[in-house]
Amino acid sequence: MPWHARLDLDYQLEHARSVARFRHEGPLRILQSLYPEGDAVCHNVLVHPPGGLVGGDTLDIRVRAAAGSHGLITTPGASRFYRSDGELALQRTDLRLDTGARLEWLPLEAICFSGCRAENRLTLRVAEGAELIGWDVTALGLPNAGKPFERGTLQQHIEAPGRWLERGRLDAADGRLLQSPLGLAGQRCLASIFFVAGTPLSRTRRDAALDAARALIEAHELNARAGATSPHPEIIVLRVLAPVVEPAMQLLRQVWKAWRAELWHMTGEPPRIWSM
Numbered sequence: 258m259p260w261h262a263r264l265d266l267d268y269q270l271e272h273a274r275s276v277a278r279f280r281h282e283g284p285l286r287i288l289q290s291l292y293p294e295g296d297a298v299c300h301n302v303l304v305h306p307p308g309g310l311v312g313g314d315t316l317d318i319r320v321r322a323a324a325g326s327h328g329l330i331t332t333p334g335a336s337r338f339y340r341s342d343g344e345l346a347l348q349r350t351d352l353r354l355d356t357g358a359r360l361e362w363l364p365l366e367a368i369c370f371s372g373c374r375a376e377n378r379l380t381l382r383v384a385e386g387a388e389l390i391g392w393d394v395t396a397l398g399l400p401n402a403g404k405p406f407e408r409g410t411l412q413q414h415i416e417a418p419g420r421w422l423e424r425g426r427l428d429a430a431d432g433r434l435l436q437s438p439l440g441l442a443g444q445r446c447l448a449s450i451f452f453v454a455g456t457p458l459s460r461t462r463r464d465a466a467l468d469a470a471r472a473l474i475e476a477h478e479l480n481a482r483a484g485a486t487s488p489h490p491e492i493i494v495l496r497v498l499a500p501v502v503e504p505a506m507q508l509l510r511q512v513w514k515a516w517r518a519e520l521w522h523m524t525g526e527p528p529r530i531w532s533m
Contacts, residue, residue: 259313270325275299294526298327312341318350322358329361331528340372349378354387362391366502369411376412383455392450392509396502417453421492444498448505457490469515470495477508
């Protein structure tokens with residue numbers, strides 16, 4: 258029987274402490290709130306006990322950060338889109354930031370297994386004065402485990418309404434897209450990290466963030482397949498292609514740490530679960 262799960266997570270600022278409260282239906286949970294950086298930043302781990310989605314499954318994740326709050330969300334492991342006999346597996350994430358809020362959306366990768374029919378939608382609604390750092394990482398199959406992405410489709414959708422939209426369809430049968438130098442060039446991991454502001458960034462802040470990202474790209478083994486740009490005055494994006502997840506994730510974590518320091522004057526305190 259398909260899973261239909263929903264999670265509503267709300268961050269509020271209460272007596273100078275960011276507090277998380279949630280409601281759920283089905284197999285989605287938030288673990289205990291942690292404060293490795295002090296009361297101002299609430300760290301949470303989102304878990305999906307079944308571990309993956311098959312045809313017909315739907316996950317709805319809705320996060321709201323109220324004015325002045327700061328939440329950081331990650332996951333304990335990769336999400337997985339498994340083989341489907343026809344129905345679509347859908348993960349839909351809506352992140353909403355009120356004025357002056359900060360949010361960090363840092364899940365581990367989504368793995369598309371051969372034969373999947375998947376759609377992954379991420380919507381970023383950032384109010385004036387609010388700012389978000391997030392990333393999205395997709396792995397097509399598990400090539401090092403002898404499980405290549407030979408069949409199936411993924412519909413990918415990332416949107417900051419009115420500011421930025423990236424939408425694409427990856428089909429295992431589309432050899433031109435997957436193999437061409439103008440497409441994925443044979444790489445099987447595609448990843449992005451993005452900074453989204455509710456107010457246009459000053460030229461100084463935007464250039465500093467781009468310079469920091471480009472310096473890290475230049476020093477990284479994936480320098481030939483990565484680039485950073487600002488497609489809108491309120492958006493900064495770094496994109497990277499890699500043969501597997503690990504080097505792409507390493508670069509994203511470096512950029513996350515650099516952007517935290519440059520744009521928020523904060524240290525990059527990794528979530529504890531990343532070191533487990």
